[in-house]
Amino acid sequence: MACFLACLPPRLLLVVGLLLPLLPDSTTLLVAAAGPSVHHSPLTGEVVHYFGTRAPPKNATVNDYLPPPSKDTWYIPPDGWETTKPGTALRTRAHAYPTLNIRNAIDTFQVLYRTTDSRNNASWSVATVFIPASHANCTLPTTSPSYNASACSHGIVAYEVPSDSADPDAAPSYLLQMREPYGEMRDMLARGWFVLVPDYEGPGASFCAGVQAGHATLDASRAVLSIAGQFGLQMDRVKLGLWGYSGGAFAAEFAAELAAEYAPDLRIDASVIGGSSPNLTTVDERMNSKDTAGLVVTSILGITVQQPDARAFLLRQLHPTGPYNKTRFMNATTMTGADALDAYSGQNVFDYFVNGQADWADPAMQDVINTDAVMGLHGVPTMPSFYYKAEHDEMSPVDETAAIVADFCRKGANILFHRNTLGGHNDELWSGRLRALEYLSAKLDGHGNITIPATGCQTVNVTIPLDPLYLLPDWWWTDGPGAGLGLAGAG
Numbered sequence: 001m002a003c004f005l006a007c008l009p010p011r012l013l014l015v016v017g018l019l020l021p022l023l024p025d026s027t028t029l030l031v032a033a034a035g036p037s038v039h040h041s042p043l044t045g046e047v048v049h050y051f052g053t054r055a056p057p058k059n060a061t062v063n064d065y066l067p068p069p070s071k072d073t074w075y076i077p078p079d080g081w082e083t084t085k086p087g088t089a090l091r092t093r094a095h096a097y098p099t100l101n102i103r104n105a106i107d108t109f110q111v112l113y114r115t116t117d118s119r120n121n122a123s124w125s126v127a128t129v130f131i132p133a134s135h136a137n138c139t140l141p142t143t144s145p146s147y148n149a150s151a152c153s154h155g156i157v158a159y160e161v162p163s164d165s166a167d168p169d170a171a172p173s174y175l176l177q178m179r180e181p182y183g184e185m186r187d188m189l190a191r192g193w194f195v196l197v198p199d200y201e202g203p204g205a206s207f208c209a210g211v212q213a214g215h216a217t218l219d220a221s222r223a224v225l226s227i228a229g230q231f232g233l234q235m236d237r238v239k240l241g242l243w244g245y246s247g248g249a250f251a252a253e254f255a256a257e258l259a260a261e262y263a264p265d266l267r268i269d270a271s272v273i274g275g276s277s278p279n280l281t282t283v284d285e286r287m288n289s290k291d292t293a294g295l296v297v298t299s300i301l302g303i304t305v306q307q308p309d310a311r312a313f314l315l316r317q318l319h320p321t322g323p324y325n326k327t328r329f330m331n332a333t334t335m336t337g338a339d340a341l342d343a344y345s346g347q348n349v350f351d352y353f354v355n356g357q358a359d360w361a362d363p364a365m366q367d368v369i370n371t372d373a374v375m376g377l378h379g380v381p382t383m384p385s386f387y388y389k390a391e392h393d394e395m396s397p398v399d400e401t402a403a404i405v406a407d408f409c410r411k412g413a414n415i416l417f418h419r420n421t422l423g424g425h426n427d428e429l430w431s432g433r434l435r436a437l438e439y440l441s442a443k444l445d446g447h448g449n450i451t452i453p454a455t456g457c458q459t460v461n462v463t464i465p466l467d468p469l470y471l472l473p474d475w476w477w478t479d480g481p482g483a484g485l486g487l488a489g490a491g
């Protein structure tokens with residue numbers, strides 16, 4: 001963050017003048033628990049806000065939003081749910097969001113569904129589905145003059161929002177009511193796809209529990225596809241994609257690995273995995289003592305939700321008193337990922353442990369990481385996949401992802417892997433977006449401006465600069481200065 005401005009290429013400096021007057025805005029947010037997201041903007045160095053820095057539009061009040069999951073009885077699964085099959089839709093809420101603040105969406109619905117946690121115990125979660133504006137007339141009778149089959153959606157993308165939180169009330173199903181962080185959902189909706197957002201961390205907010213996240217994604221897809229015909233999705237030619245970046249890639253990648261064994265009935269047409277972190281030990285060590293240290297705390301909490309023995313060990317090894325104590329550490333269970341970034345920024349997380357880093361290296365912790373947070377050990381993706389990562393990703397070495405890709409390719413996978421020679425972890429979130437969208441277009445709609453190997457694998461070194469337009473929050477285009485420019489946003 002120290003090099004903000006100084007290290008920007010000239011092209012970006014052009015938009016800095018445009019942006020700076022907008023940040024920050026003193027308008028207060030109306031929903032207290034509404035947190036920002038977990039990526040720093042490459043342009044301003046600030047954490048990217050879900051809701052921008054502006055009040056929600058339409059003079060919204062708290063009553064215009066659903067309550068957080070812990071206060072919403074809709075999240076309590078109905079009796080007998082444990083004995084249903086994974087992927088069963090247990091409960092559906094049409095027109096789920098009272099106010100809708102994601103552009104190109106016309107409506108939402110939510111599904112409470114049965115899934116399976118990392119230990120293969122019955123669990124449940126919630127998926128939120130955004131319906132594109134182009135689909136407006138698609139629930140009309142097909143005989144209606146306004147019904148136009150070619151405008152109606154057949155593509156659906158399970159999009160993994162990187163919530164990176166150990167707080168069940170920071171689930172995407174709750175936080176996405178007002179705005180989305182990056183504009184990726186807006187851009188998918190503009191392409192006419194349903195966007196399905198699973199609460200892949202599940203009811204316990206198990207951040208970094210890979211098997212849990214994979215199962216929850218696959219079962220969200222099964223559950224939504226079992227009812228999406230009611231919402232006009234064209235089931236006779238439906239195509240399903242998965243997409244996640246960073247914390248979101250964690251879920252998408254595990255879903256792709258687990259799909260063949262856990263959900264052989266589910267046809268997945270594409271997976272898109274950006275900025276993946278194949279090994280939690282490596283990424284936590286790299287994030288520690290930096291502005292990303294909060295994610296080390298939330299990952300340790302998240303992964304031990306799935307393993308009572310590891311959680312008991314953790315609680316025993318945290319200092320009871322002193323500046324880095326158990327209360328302060330456990331406080332992250334009530335924070336969004338971004339609040340945790342602020343609360344623990346720069347800390348050495350190992351200072352919370354009585355034996356420092358040795359406690360992290362203890363088998364009690366390492367076993368849970370190795371079973372639940374190392375990619376490449378749970379199967380081989382059988383759907384075509386697009387991987388993208390910055391050559392100079394500072395959070396996770398590009399070679400770790402290259403090794404996973406190479407291993408999958410030896411086992412018959414079909415993967416396009418882009419290594420971007422420009423930028424780091426945060427930059428590639430934005431730089432990779434257009435290529436991710438084009439890959440999905442190719443696989444869902446049959447046309448995309450990207451070269452994909454028909455079979456086997458291809459690794460390409462690309463040199464893609466950051467597109468500054470992508471850095472503008474969506475509200476900039478709707479109720480900000482961009483509203484009058486007649487541009488549709490960067491996508």
Ligand SMILES: *[C@@H]1O[C@H](CO)[C@@H](O)[C@H](O)[C@H]1NC(C)=O
Nearest residue numbers: 055056057058059060061479
């Ligand atoms: C929002 O409130 C302001 C001031 O209270 C008012 O001028 C405006 O018309 C309201 N807008 C809507 C959409 O209700």
Ligand SMILES: *[C@@H]1O[C@H](CO)[C@@H](O)[C@H](O)[C@H]1NC(C)=O
Nearest residue numbers: 117118119120121122306308
């Ligand atoms: C979950 O699974 C584990 C291991 O299979 C088992 O020991 C435990 O009792 C289960 N917990 C619940 C709540 O079913």
Ligand SMILES: *[C@@H]1O[C@H](CO)[C@@H](O)[C@H](O)[C@H]1NC(C)=O
Nearest residue numbers: 133134135136137145146151
């Ligand atoms: C829906 O139908 C109405 C009436 O025919 C038409 O004006 C409108 O453009 C249609 N909307 C979409 C998204 O196709």
Ligand SMILES: *[C@@H]1O[C@H](CO)[C@@H](O)[C@H](O)[C@H]1NC(C)=O
Nearest residue numbers: 134146147148149150151152
């Ligand atoms: C039907 O939808 C397609 C795709 O959006 C559009 O190109 C076409 O003009 C529409 N037809 C009518 C009659 O509105």
Ligand SMILES: *[C@@H]1O[C@H](CO)[C@@H](O)[C@H](O)[C@H]1NC(C)=O
Nearest residue numbers: 279280281282283285370374
């Ligand atoms: C994960 O990374 C750590 C440290 O970088 C390394 O010691 C460990 O062997 C790795 N685990 C696997 C399964 O590759």
Ligand SMILES: *[C@@H]1O[C@H](CO)[C@@H](O)[C@H](O)[C@H]1NC(C)=O
Nearest residue numbers: 320321322323324325327328
């Ligand atoms: C735990 O740490 C917090 C923050 O440093 C501090 O305010 C609190 O007093 C500490 N608690 C104990 C029991 O030492």
Ligand SMILES: *[C@@H]1O[C@H](CO)[C@@H](O)[C@H](O)[C@H]1NC(C)=O
Nearest residue numbers: 327328329331334335339343
């Ligand atoms: C817990 O976090 C809140 C903010 O989220 C902070 O105000 C409070 O001081 C923290 N408590 C401890 C013990 O760290």
Ligand SMILES: *[C@@H]1O[C@H](CO)[C@@H](O)[C@H](O)[C@H]1NC(C)=O
Nearest residue numbers: 434435438448449450451464
């Ligand atoms: C496809 O992408 C290339 C560069 O990758 C660009 O030059 C070309 O204009 C694009 N074509 C379309 C139709 O978008």
Ligand SMILES: *[C@@H]1O[C@H](CO)[C@@H](O)[C@H](O)[C@H]1NC(C)=O
Nearest residue numbers: 391398419421459460461462
């Ligand atoms: C791509 O970059 C890697 C790492 O810099 C290099 O080893 C490799 O030779 C490059 N591949 C091509 C085809 O240029």
